[in-house]
Amino acid sequence: MTNRTFAIIKPDAVKNNYSGNIIDHILKFNFKILAARLTHMTLAQAEGFYGIHKGKPFFEELTNFMSSGPCWVLALEKENAVEEWRKTIGATNPADADEGTIRKMYATSLGENAVHGSDSNENSAIEIGFFFSDAELIACQ
Ligand code: CMP
Secondary structure (H helix, E strand, O other), rough: OOOOEEEOOOOHHHHHHHHHHHHHHHHOOOOOOEEEEEEEOOOOHHHHHHHHHHOOHHHEEEEEOOOOOOEEEEEOOOOOOOHHHHHHHHOOOOHHHOOOHHHHHHHHOOOOOEEEOOHHHHHHHHHHHHHHHHHHHHHHH
């Protein structure tokens, strides 16, 4: 699992029609897409997925936003995938993101920051498992 990460193209980016550009960016940066699905999370699903942030001041805003519209969930593969994807998407707050990163190009605010990326190998396995079974990951078939 160390070469896998989990990504979300969040509701703001889907609504703004950036899905195609972001998937193009994923492929240009040589991530292999092992699984992808368009989904509209329920509030309960968003609360479960972001359970690690429960109790933080932004939890309610975050889970309301993540359940406000469709998003793409993706399992990605590349050497050092977690670190590489975090480099590709840039800082959590787009105001701090480097030029050329996905958040710099497509995000508008800290709360609506276009994409998600796992922060560790341990969490990438948990997050991929939250949305996909092993049988749905093409490398496992
Ligand atoms: P993400 O990488 O999806 O992980 C948690 C999300 O919480 C983060 O991106 C931000 O979109 C959102 N968030 C909102 N407010 C904050 C905050 N003050 N600090 C960190 N994350 C925040």
